[in-house]
Amino acid sequence: MPPVIRAFRHEPSATWSYLVHAEGDAAAVVIDPVLDFDAGSGEASTGSAAALLTAAEGAGLRIEWVLETHAHADHLSAAAWLCERCGARVAIGAGIVQVQRAMAQRLNLGEHALATDGRPFDRLLHDGEVLQAGALALTAIATPGHTPDSMSYLAGDAVFVGDTLFSPAAGSARCDFPGGDAHALYRSVRRLYGLPVTRLFLCHDYPAEGVAPRAETSLAEQRAHNIHLHDGVDEDAFVAMRTARDATLAAPKLLWPAIQVNVRAGRLPAPEANGQAYLRLPVRLRETAGADGAHSGA
Numbered sequence: 439m440p441p442v443i444r445a446f447r448h449e450p451s452a453t454w455s456y457l458v459h460a461e462g463d464a465a466a467v468v469i470d471p472v473l474d475f476d477a478g479s480g481e482a483s484t485g486s487a488a489a490l491l492t493a494a495e496g497a498g499l500r501i502e503w504v505l506e507t508h509a510h511a512d513h514l515s516a517a518a519w520l521c522e523r524c525g526a527r528v529a530i531g532a533g534i535v536q537v538q539r540a541m542a543q544r545l546n547l548g549e550h551a552l553a554t555d556g557r558p559f560d561r562l563l564h565d566g567e568v569l570q571a572g573a574l575a576l577t578a579i580a581t582p583g584h585t586p587d588s589m590s591y592l593a594g595d596a597v598f599v600g601d602t603l604f605s606p607a608a609g610s611a612r613c614d615f616p617g618g619d620a621h622a623l624y625r626s627v628r629r630l631y632g633l634p635v636t637r638l639f640l641c642h643d644y645p646a647e648g649v650a651p652r653a654e655t656s657l658a659e660q661r662a663h664n665i666h667l668h669d670g671v672d673e674d675a676f677v678a679m680r681t682a683r684d685a686t687l688a689a690p691k692l693l694w695p696a697i698q699v700n701v702r703a704g705r706l707p708a709p710e711a712n713g714q715a716y717l718r719l720p721v722r723l724r725e726t727a728g729a730d731g732a733h734s735g736a
């Protein structure tokens with residue numbers, strides 16, 4: 439029996455979250471829930487996650503697990519808040535340890551400030567492990583490339599691919615974050631294309647104006663029409679395209695807030711002595727030419 443899947447759209451970050459359960463069973467999982475976040479004020483809020491929780495409760499479902507497809511760099515995860523509200527646990531790919539280490543180093547945070555052993559996630563998933571929520575079984579499929587912790591989740595005829603693939607019109611995700619690897623992404627996608635599934639559920643869609651965003655695509659459609667990774671594209675061609683494209687991309691607007699919260703499973707950092715929590719931002723000064731061609735300070 440195919441799993442029952444409901445998609446929730448978070449418009450500000452173009453993210454899809456999912457509520458998934460087996461037909462006729464109350465045990466459910468949530469994949470990639472989102473906190474609302476206002477970067478100007480530093481305020482995170484729970485409206486979008488609360489809507490998902492209300493929908494689950496309204497359908498008589500019990501959320502047992504929250505799954506992350508990876509440590510997202512474009513939105514803050516609502517995993518910790520959801521888990522506190524409904525007693526669920528949170529799981530992510532075991533590669534999160536690599537992301538935590540990279541972030542601790544980049545942000546100059548000691549072990550007391552940022553754990554690098556997988557905490558506070560409740561379960562670190564390795565390739566091939568099965569996570570059970572009632573009658574629903576999800577198999578973790580390691581799909582590194584976009585990030586080292588990227589994990590896809592296979593459930594019946596469906597697979598949740600995170601940022602391993604975008605819609606056929608959008609192609610693939612960038613591979614230039616720490617631990618990203620375009621070769622690995624290519625192989626991950628080829629592996630997904632060999633799965634015995636029909637439905638692929640995306641983490642994002644960024645459609646052209648006037649076009650409705652899509653949560654779901656089919657395996658056949660991706661293989662035939664994905665602009666970056668359709669059948670017949672070879673690894674070297676993909677890597678050359680991806681590398682050239684990544685060199686042109688700006689950092690995501692919420693990169694630093696998102697990654698700092700998401701390596702903590704959606705928790706804000708601990709408050710400091712004055713009771714206020716803070717996020718860090720690496721900064722540097724780069725001298726650039728002014729409008730008249732003169733360098734400032736030169």
Ligand SMILES: [Fe+2]
Nearest residue numbers: 509510511601
């Ligand atoms: Fe991502």
